[in-house]
Amino acid sequence: MRLLFSEVVICFSTLPSVPQKYFNIAGPCHSSEHYMLNPLRNIGKELISLIERKGYFVIHAARQSGKTTLLWELVDKINAEGKYYALYCSLEKIQGIVEAKEAMPEIIDVLKIAFYNSSIPKGELFAKGPSDIGFASLLQFELSKISKALDKPLIIFFDEADCLSNGTLISFLRQLRDGFVSRARVPFVHSIALVGMRNIRDYKAHIRDDSVTLGSASPFNIVTEVMTLKNFTKDEVAELYNQHTVKKSQIFDPVAVDYIFEQTQGQP
Ligand SMILES: Nc1ncnc2c1ncn2[C@@H]1O[C@H](COP(=O)(O)OP(=O)(O)O)[C@@H](O)[C@H]1O
Ligand SMILES: [Mg+2]
Known part of the structure; x- marks a missing residue:
């Protein structure tokens, strides 16, 4: 009897404890750990409808207003539903790399890590192996290649998109735009969100101040919708x-x- 009793005690003490929820104030929230409101309560429907329409769009809001929390929730929801593959990728680490020539390969690296950490099958094929394509086309090429390899349309949420320096932002957007306009012929990303504190108009104004030429086909023309958080x-x-x-x-x-x-x- 005694032996049985101690066995029961051991069983209970080795059960994994259910984590206690708490009010998180340091970084994005997750419903498994934190008390939180549904981040999609106001804009979920509109976002899904934009995605259905293959939209490229901007979400901007102040610091600490729930942007990343929203993106994590959206990515989980989309992947759970199974119609698309959704990828979260933060460009925060690219901040401070001024030259596009250096920054673009770093963007490839952060995407590679994002794919690696995702549950997207074949995600590890992104930028696999060496390439002799230059920095002005590499992102477009790799996104095209992975879009072709996947069996479902791909959606990418670029968080902290306003961390990119002007030249990098232009190269980044130009490649997305080129992929976007050719989508009927060449596979490319189904839907893209650029997320940060700045509205797309402010990105443009900021670049004009620095007198970097945007050329006739403005890379900002891909954006169909600008949304903010309440x-x-x-x-x-x-x-x-x-x-x-x-x-x-x-x-x-x-x-x-x-x-x-x-x-x-x-x-x-
Ligand atoms: N849906 C939510 N419910 C409750 N608190 C939230 C929610 N979204 C954000 N917060 C609060 O805001 C903080 C910042 O969230 P975060 O997603 O990191 O914002 P951002 O990416 O805009 O800086 C969180 O630490 C949390 O305190
Ligand atoms: Mg954030």
């Missing part, structure tokens, strides 16, 4: 705190919720 409403703030109340039975005084909303104006 702050939380007061009801949503209350809903977020209520998730904690449901788990822990700790009541939040409505006055406290009002005060939090007043202080933050719903900024996530």
Whole structure:
């Protein structure tokens, strides 16, 4: 009997513990770990419809407003649904690399890592092996190759897209545009989102200030839609705190919720 009892105790103590959810304030949220609102609650439908229409679009919003959280959720949802392959790729590491000649191969590398870390089958084929194609066409070539190899349309979400320096941004957009306009003949990415703090018009204005020529076929012409994120409403703030109340039975005084909303104006 005694032996049995100690066996039971061991069994319980070795069970994996369910992680406790908490309010995350350091980086993107994930519903398995954090109390959070559904990031797709306002713009999910519109985003999916843009993707259905093979759109290339911009999502811009202030720092810490839930952009990355939204992208992670969207990528998981799209991949779970199974109609497309969705890839998240942050361009944050490209910041500070001024020359396009150096930055473009680095973009290939971050994409390679993103494919490697994704569950996209054949993703490891992206930029596999050496290539003698130059930096002004390599991204387009590799995206075309992988789009051809995959058995479902590919969607890429480029986070922190405004980290690119002017020359790099132009080379990057030119290659996406060239791939975009030839899509009826040559396989290319089905839908692309450029995500960051800047609106596409601000990218253009910024480049004009630096008097870099965009030429006649502006690489910005591929963007069909510009979207932004909304702050939380007061009801949503209350809903977020209520998730904690449901788990822990700790009541939040409505006055406290009002005060939090007043202080933050719903900024996530
Ligand atoms: N859907 C959400 N529900 C609750 N909190 C959120 C949500 N989205 C963002 N936040 C809050 O905002 C912070 C920043 O989110 P993040 O996605 O990293 O924003 P961004 O990419 O715009 O900088 C998170 O740490 C979290 O505190
Ligand atoms: Mg972010």
